[in-house]
Amino acid sequence: MTLTRRQVLASIGAVSVGLASPAIVRAAGSRTKLIVGTQDIAIQETVIASGVLDGLPFDLQWAVLPGPAAQLSGLYSKALDVGLMGDTSLIIEQGRAKLDWTEENAPLQIVAGWRNSDRAYPPVVTVVRNDAKINGLEDLRGRKWAYNFGGFNYLQYVLSRLKAGLKATDIQPVQLTDQFAAAAAFNAGRTDVYSGGLGAVHATVEKGDARILLISDELDIPSLTVFSARGDVIRDEAKAVALTEFLGRVRQHWEWFPSNLATVEKIYIEKLKQTPGDAKFFAANAASRFFPLNAELIRREQRIADVLFESGDLPKKIKVDIEFSQKFNNATSPAA
Amino acid sequence: MTDIVSLAQYALSPKQEAPAAPQTKGLVLVDLTPRARTSHLSAAWQVWRGRLLRVGSPLAILLVWQIASGFGFVAPEVLPSPLDIIAAFRELIAMGDLQSALPVSLYRSLSGLAIGGTIGLTIGLFAGLWRVGEEIFDAPLQMLRTIPFIALVPLFITWFGIDESAKIVVIVAATIFPMYLNTYAGVRGVDPKLTEAAKVFGLDARQTTLHVILPTALPSILLGLRYAAGVALLALVVAEQINARSGIGYILNNANMNQRSDIIVAGIIVYAVLGIATDLVMRVIERIALPWRPKLALA
Incomplete structure (x- = not known):
C-alpha cells in the first residue's frame, strides 16, 4: 500500500487535531491564572490572613523573589505577571533601555502604588x-x-x-x-x-x-511601593479583569490592616521571624493605603527622573507618564 | 639479615649519608632496642588529655563568648550570645521551620549534586581521556567556573523560571566545576609509567582505563565529589532566593532581611553540622572505595 502526499498530510492533521483538542477544551474551561511576585512573604501572608481572597474567581499564585532585579527578571521572562518594587525601578529601567519606551511598546507599567501616609512612619x-x-x-x-x-x-x-x-x-x-x-x-x-x-x-x-x-x-520623594505588570498582561482582557479583582481585594486588605495590627504582628513574628519589638514597628509602618496614579503623582515622578538624569544616573531624558497605567485606579482608589 | 639492612638503607632519606660500614660492606647498624614503656596511667592520661582538649576548648570559647555577651562587651546585634542562639534554635524547632527546612534543602542539594556531579564526572573523564574532549570542554569550563553564580540569579530566573527546577539548576551549575576539575586533574595526573606498564602487559585501551587510569584517578575524583558536596550546600543560599518558602537558605535569607543575627548564626551552625555530616559520609565512601590507600598520620 502506498500513501499519497495528501493522505499523509491529512493523517498528520487528524493526529494534530486529536492531540490539540484536549488542550483546547482545557483552555476554554480553565480559569485565568495570575502570578504575583513579592520580595518577601509579608504582604501575601497579611492578604491571606485578612480573608479578602475568599471566593477568588481566578487562580492566584504568589512568588517570592527578593530584590527588584529578580522581580524584573521574573517579569521579562514571563514567569511573573505582576511584580513588586519601588516606584523608581521603572524610571531606571526605562532610562537604561536600549529602545525608547512608547505607549505601544512599554514592556512594564505600574498598576498600583501604596505607602503609609502617616509622617511618623516615613518609608x-x-x-x-x-x-x-x-x-x-x-x-x-x-x-x-x-x-x-x-x-x-x-x-x-x-x-x-x-x-x-x-x-x-x-x-x-x-x-x-x-x-x-x-x-x-x-x-x-x-x-x-x-x-x-x-x-x-x-x-x-x-x-x-x-x-x-x-x-x-x-x-518630595513619593516613595511608593508598587505593583508593576507586563504590558501584555494589561492588554489581555482576562488577565486585566483578574488584576482588577486582585487589586480591589488588596485595597480591602489595606482597610482591614490598621484594625488588625495584633494579627499582623503575630504573622511577622511567626512567619518573618521578627522580634516582637520589630514586629510592632513594622506592622505599624506597613499600614498603608493605595494612592491614585494621577497627574500629580506623575509630575513628582517626572521630577525624580529629571534629577537622576542630571546626576548622570540616567543616560537619557525620559517621560515617565508611559510607565503608569491608570486603568486600575477605580479598583485601587474608587473615590479618587 | 640482608633484607633488614636493605630496608634500613631504603628508609634513609636521599640526603642522609649511610654510615660507613666499619666491617661488612653494604651493612649498617640499626637500633632496634624497644622504646621505654610508658606506664598504664600515663597512657590513659594521654588518651583523656586529647579527649578533654577536644571537648574543653570549644566549651571554653563558648563560656568566654557568653560572659563577654552577658557583661555587654559584645553587642547582641554584632554577635548574639550562645544562649540567644540556643533560643533561636528553640524558636525554629518550636515553629517547625527547621524540621521542614532540612528535608527540603537536602533534597534540593542532593538532586543538584547528583546531576551536577554526574555531568562534571562525565565531562572530566571525556576531557581527561581524550584530547578532543579537552579541546572542546576545558577552555569553556575554565572560563565559566570563575563566574560568581550568586550574580546569576536574575539570569537563572529568566532562563529557568521560578519553579523548583530553577533552584536545582543553580546547584547543578555550582557542582559541575569542582567535579570536572578534580576528575580531569586526576585522569591527567596518572603516572605515565603505569600506562606504559599496562601497555607492556598487553592491556588494551579499555582495560587500561578501567584497571589503571580510573583506580589511580579515583582519589582525585572523590576529592572533587567532596568539594562538590560542600558547594551544593553553599549554593542553597542562592538557590533558595528563587521563590522558596522553606529551606535552610530561605531561613538565612529571611533572617538577613529581618536582621535576626541569632537566627543567622543558628543557620550557620546548621550548615556547619551538615558540612561535618557530609564530610563523614565522604570519608566512609573513600574508605570503601579506596581500601588500598594508607592511613598516615604524623602523630
Whole structure:
C-alpha cells in the first residue's frame, strides 16, 4: 500500500487535531491564572490572613523573589505577571533601555502604588549617628555615607546630598549591595550617615545612637511601593479583569490592616521571624493605603527622573507618564 | 639479615649519608632496642588529655563568648550570645521551620549534586581521556567556573523560571566545576609509567582505563565529589532566593532581611553540622572505595 502526499498530510492533521483538542477544551474551561511576585512573604501572608481572597474567581499564585532585579527578571521572562518594587525601578529601567519606551511598546507599567501616609512612619530616611556630631546638612561634608544603588533608597541618598549642596566627591560614599548591608554598616558604626528604609535602622534610632536628619517627604520623594505588570498582561482582557479583582481585594486588605495590627504582628513574628519589638514597628509602618496614579503623582515622578538624569544616573531624558497605567485606579482608589 | 639492612638503607632519606660500614660492606647498624614503656596511667592520661582538649576548648570559647555577651562587651546585634542562639534554635524547632527546612534543602542539594556531579564526572573523564574532549570542554569550563553564580540569579530566573527546577539548576551549575576539575586533574595526573606498564602487559585501551587510569584517578575524583558536596550546600543560599518558602537558605535569607543575627548564626551552625555530616559520609565512601590507600598520620 502506498500513501499519497495528501493522505499523509491529512493523517498528520487528524493526529494534530486529536492531540490539540484536549488542550483546547482545557483552555476554554480553565480559569485565568495570575502570578504575583513579592520580595518577601509579608504582604501575601497579611492578604491571606485578612480573608479578602475568599471566593477568588481566578487562580492566584504568589512568588517570592527578593530584590527588584529578580522581580524584573521574573517579569521579562514571563514567569511573573505582576511584580513588586519601588516606584523608581521603572524610571531606571526605562532610562537604561536600549529602545525608547512608547505607549505601544512599554514592556512594564505600574498598576498600583501604596505607602503609609502617616509622617511618623516615613518609608525612606537619611539618618546620622549621634557620635558623628552631625548637627545639620552643612556637617555632611567628608562623611562616610552608606546607601545601596537603585530604587528610592538611592534617590534619598542623591537628593539628600544635593540638598546639602554636595557632590559625590565631597563625601565618602559607601555603596553596598542592598539596604540590609548598608544598614548593617551604619548600625555597627562603620559609617556616619545612612540613606534607606527606616525599618533597618529603627533600633539604632530608638536606642538613641542615631537620629533622622531628613525624611523622604521633605525631598518630595513619593516613595511608593508598587505593583508593576507586563504590558501584555494589561492588554489581555482576562488577565486585566483578574488584576482588577486582585487589586480591589488588596485595597480591602489595606482597610482591614490598621484594625488588625495584633494579627499582623503575630504573622511577622511567626512567619518573618521578627522580634516582637520589630514586629510592632513594622506592622505599624506597613499600614498603608493605595494612592491614585494621577497627574500629580506623575509630575513628582517626572521630577525624580529629571534629577537622576542630571546626576548622570540616567543616560537619557525620559517621560515617565508611559510607565503608569491608570486603568486600575477605580479598583485601587474608587473615590479618587 | 640482608633484607633488614636493605630496608634500613631504603628508609634513609636521599640526603642522609649511610654510615660507613666499619666491617661488612653494604651493612649498617640499626637500633632496634624497644622504646621505654610508658606506664598504664600515663597512657590513659594521654588518651583523656586529647579527649578533654577536644571537648574543653570549644566549651571554653563558648563560656568566654557568653560572659563577654552577658557583661555587654559584645553587642547582641554584632554577635548574639550562645544562649540567644540556643533560643533561636528553640524558636525554629518550636515553629517547625527547621524540621521542614532540612528535608527540603537536602533534597534540593542532593538532586543538584547528583546531576551536577554526574555531568562534571562525565565531562572530566571525556576531557581527561581524550584530547578532543579537552579541546572542546576545558577552555569553556575554565572560563565559566570563575563566574560568581550568586550574580546569576536574575539570569537563572529568566532562563529557568521560578519553579523548583530553577533552584536545582543553580546547584547543578555550582557542582559541575569542582567535579570536572578534580576528575580531569586526576585522569591527567596518572603516572605515565603505569600506562606504559599496562601497555607492556598487553592491556588494551579499555582495560587500561578501567584497571589503571580510573583506580589511580579515583582519589582525585572523590576529592572533587567532596568539594562538590560542600558547594551544593553553599549554593542553597542562592538557590533558595528563587521563590522558596522553606529551606535552610530561605531561613538565612529571611533572617538577613529581618536582621535576626541569632537566627543567622543558628543557620550557620546548621550548615556547619551538615558540612561535618557530609564530610563523614565522604570519608566512609573513600574508605570503601579506596581500601588500598594508607592511613598516615604524623602523630
